[in-house]
Amino acid sequence: MRRLLAAFLLCLALPCGAGVLTRAALEKLYPSPWMIGDKDAAVPVWPVHRQNGPTTELVGYLFESIDFVSVPGFAGVPINLLVALDARGNFIDVRVVSHHEPVFLDGLGEGPLHQFVGQYRGLSLKQNVIIDASGKKDGMAAHIDGVAKATASVRIINQTLLSAALKVARKKLGFSAAQDPDRAARIRSDLVETLTPEDLRREGMLHSFVLRNAEVEKKFAGSDAAGLDDAVLKQPGDTFADLQVALVSVPSIGRSLLDDASWKRLSARLEEGDHALLVRWRGGYAPVSERFVPGMPPDRFTLMQGGLPIEMRDLNLDLRFKDASEGGQARVFRVIAQAGLDPAQPLDLALHVTRLKGMIYPERFVREFGFAYRLPDRIYILPPKEDSAWVAAWKQRWIELALISVALVLLFAALSRQARLVADARRFAWFRAAYLAFTLAFIGWYAQGQLSIVTLTGVIHALKEGASLAFLLYDPVSLLVWAAVIVSLFIWGRGTFCGWLCPFGALQEFAGKLGRFAKLPQVRLRHRADARLRLLKYVVLAVLLGSVFVPGQATGWLVEVEPFKTSITLGFQRTWPYVLYAGLLVAASAVWYKFFCRYLCPLGAGLALFGRVRLFDWLPRRTECGKPCQTCRHRCDYVAIAPSGAIRYDDCFQCMDCVVIHQSEDRCAPLMLEKKRRVIIPVKAA
Incomplete structure (x- = not known):
């Protein structure tokens, strides 16, 4: 497995692409009375003219955003826009040439994306563009509608468009090269x-x-x-x-x-x-x-x-x-x-x-x-203090960030005091159910904080192309959860995310509990077969990471092995093949406990590998565990306990059921024997 991963990561990176449109293609998009000139040799723009009586006047310029800025999207690939800018800095037209944004690829579909960029027509570079739902337009500011479930992507698009247009305006329209004119007094x-x-x-x-x-x-x-x-x-x-x-x-x-x-x-x-x-x-x-x-x-x-x-x-x-x-x-x-x-x-x-x-x-x-x-x-x-686009995203979502921060502190505090946490098995069961419900409903469906392998492939692609990682800042909720997961890897391993903070994992766990409540037959493989099947997720991970180094859109298709976008990000509002796939995985969990998480999840495989930096073997064990007691092993739904009684942390989802058993005098065999030894049977004369 290590050799396979190394082979993929050592593949040669391909150079970043530039503009793809030709003059002939532009003439089809913008026919008469527009006249497209030759591409400027110094600045990659096409001048656009129009016949006005006996004279020909300059209308503006056409250009592709990727020739001027390269802001990676959430797949790690820059979004390329075709922009028509008039001679006074007004947007005549904005179109999407190419993108790899997961939420718009068979998710919400490209309709909302085209509607979003269409709102820039008629706006000016003199205006501050504010993404909200007010729809206001005034001399110095224009308010445009965002796209629900794609807030980070539309901010990246906005940053790409304005940055590229300002560069063209400064080079061709006489805009100041010193600063953004909107930031002047x-x-x-x-x-x-x-x-x-x-x-x-x-x-x-x-x-x-x-x-x-x-x-x-x-x-x-x-x-x-x-x-x-x-x-x-x-x-x-x-x-x-x-x-x-x-x-x-x-x-x-x-x-x-x-x-x-x-x-x-x-x-x-x-x-x-x-x-x-x-x-x-x-x-x-x-x-x-x-x-x-x-x-x-x-x-x-x-x-x-x-x-x-x-x-x-x-x-x-x-x-x-x-x-x-x-x-x-x-x-x-x-x-x-x-x-x-x-x-x-x-x-x-x-x-x-x-x-x-x-x-x-x-x-x-x-x-x-x-x-x-x-x-x-x-x-x-003086203008108000300037905020970067990502700063505005963090400010707008401060309530969600505050609630999730409190929840993370609560979780970390609870896990660090596991003895108190599991002292009452019934209370612990309610705590875990409530926390998973919060993870699914608030972090997942409401705050859109489902982590995904897309982030890892996007980071690798950006590093390969020498691009900035600033695109991560546009999704503050996910970045906050990522920070907590990275910290937890050093303390507890991969289980903190997979067992507590993954919304799709919580959905599967609820499906599994529902299946047992309905007394559906449960699939449980033998130890050796289960261990072999678990290797599949590492193969999926290797293929995904390797696809980043392959030209084309292979990565965009392969990441669909994750049902996260369909079930959590889009709430099952997607075309039927994706909904069917995600629904089957959730249904499978009702009879085969957390099937996807254990055998197919590439993100879980990656976290398992990184989780080996864990500093502590924090789950308590006794010398009798495995020799001869096998209670925890047989009760572990994840098959994460070896016959020797040792915890396999790469496979552990940190559900803490084994800790509950370990602390219980009514369920742990060694403690039950010790309890019996403490019982004194009084001897009375016949």
Whole structure:
């Protein structure tokens, strides 16, 4: 068995796939009037155009999410989405290209999956997407419906879609490469003040930048451009450039500097989230050259934030100022919302001065003179503290997590005090029945905490592809149970999960008790036959783990050997072959105690292997156990006690029936004999 497992695990990993669609395939999906262009050589997107009269306009871009992000799903394989994004960052269309999510493969079916991704059509990357059932839509947030029984999968899909779309938007639409624009501060629209130019300068909202000739010459000193400007050399103390900058899209600044008509014209040209930067200058070196074309970015003036450039374009607006005495020239440059400008952070502005040396092919020398512009805190609103998508999942399920945590603490405490736990056999029977009912109904059917071999195959696949294991965080209930199971492996072995925390195991145990109550005949194999049949689950485990290294969807089909998804995750709401298979396994348990768990369960086989790290042989034994007493062995429904009386922990489900017998003076043969010896028979004279 060890050699077989090693052979599978040493198979060579295959490289992760990329996008699979071609231009021809996309043209079938999006026929005329759409026109699909050639795939971009630098960024894997297809430009989409549309005929608009005599001109052809860019509609947006088509791309596959797998070309940009690789967030593993619960099968360990990334979900691939086809996304159509328009030129302003709105979702035109979202479709599923491929996925291996178990819950949507013959489970709920793919209908709910396609309905879920369809909700993104018409939404914008400017909006926060919140998965709930409210159905709200507003300027900054959109609420979309999730999918019951697939909460973790839809969060992974959401993360995949938004991450890929933001990467495309940053590379092709001018979105900021520094951060998500939704995480930028917002200008307060409710704060409108009337301030004088002196007030604006004092608070830094109107910033003056004066550059002297001597400063310019000093920058060029030591280069071949030094001394090329005679005017600068002759009058070093004179002003080279005199600029004033202000973020006039801020109501308090714009209304204080511009007259009412100009403010209205400016506001009409800006969309929600846009910013407008006013630059005024009086003579000297201008922020735009003589060759500057209105409507274009300034050719001598740049804006950066966080060390990354942010594009701004001239609005070509004729503005009038309240204070006409300032004079000079002015330009207003627009920064679109998608650029991700954060008004809470400094704006790093720079004036570029160029000198030319030579006549025909002159050599260019450029020097940069920078300064910072910052708004006071009262002007903007900071965004709420950012939570990762998986953090939101944990917050939404805190009640379930709290109840399960209490139940786990109770179980661990009870198992650590086994003598007290089994002191009263009747009380212990009620405790175990109640706990199994909680496991089945709450952990399994309600909280969807059924552990599965799918998690192990998903982890192996992710490690094989070098992908992150962050997908585990999207299912907090399962992760909590996994943590408890891993701890229990070191203390008690595999039995804590298989005997107490497995919802399908609890369902089988109840079916077995019902079968005995109905006095159905029970199947019980001889020791040798039972031992051989138990090896089958290790073969199933080896085949499943090996399938991870085989191309295709073999793993997705093979994991169906587990009936967990059908019976617990989907509550038997599935197509009839799967329901029939799961139903037969449950029915088999009524006559063959926990048939699936003992002979077929690959997860149980894996836990049995890992359970060998157990630190304690915690089930009590006596020297008489097995020699000559065989009571526990014959009463063990799992056939987990050897003829020698030793516990086979790999096969033990921790039901503790043997501990109940071991502690009972009425059922344990050695204790019964000892009890008889203590009885004193009085001798009386005849």
